Amino acid sequence: MALNRPLIGVSCFDAVARYALADASHTGCDLLITALASKREEVFLQARRLDGEESIPGQAIVPDVFARKFGGRLGAEMRLIIAGEAADQVAGALLHPGSLCRAKIKIGPTQPPSANEVVMLAQEIFMLRRGSADFYEAGMAPLYMRPPTVSLALS
Numbered sequence: 001m002a003l004n005r006p007l008i009g010v011s012c013f014d015a016v017a018r019y020a021l022a023d024a025s026h027t028g029c030d031l032l033i034t035a036l037a038s039k040r041e042e043v044f045l046q047a048r049r050l051d052g053e054e055s056i057p058g059q060a061i062v063p064d065v066f067a068r069k070f071g072g073r074l075g076a077e078m079r080l081i082i083a084g085e086a087a088d089q090v091a092g093a094l095l096h097p098g099s100l101c102r103a104k105i106k107i108g109p110t111q112p113p114s115a116n117e118v119v120m121l122a123q124e125i126f127m128l129r130r131g132s133a134d135f136y137e138a139g140m141a142p143l144y145m146r147p148p149t150v151s152l153a154l155s
Helices: 012-021 061-074 087-095 115-129
Strands: 031-036 043-049 054-061 079-083 105-109
Touching: 012 031, 012 043, 012 079, 012 115, 031 087, 043 061, 043 087, 054 061, 061 087, 079 087, 087 105
Parallel strands: 031 079, 079 105
Antiparallel strands: 031 043, 043 054
16 A cells, blocks of 8 residues: 555455366366364365355354254265365365265365465456455455454563
């Protein structure tokens, strides 16, 4: 902003989704589940159809709880891509015999996207919104799914 440059927000979910869907072998899949590590028991998880529409909102959830809560919606006719650092955890929970999930599961990229991938997504967002009156909002602020648990050391 000091250099008269636009501020473009790119969510981790969006960055991982773009990176995962860049692979042409994912065509024909119905749902992308983005599973991000949280350094806790829960993972940050979101599901979206391949047209970009969110079908399960972003949330912090334990993979086993996710499998019990949403597995029944994932029938045998569905084909899933699970991407992100926690993809193996979520796939394991969905494939567990106690889960009602019957979907075909493919693991997508488990490494985070590069800085170049994030910049490319920011550029796409900028080009899509160019000329829009609501492009920049002065009140833009980071959104955290859980409050930070950081404390300052007393000196």
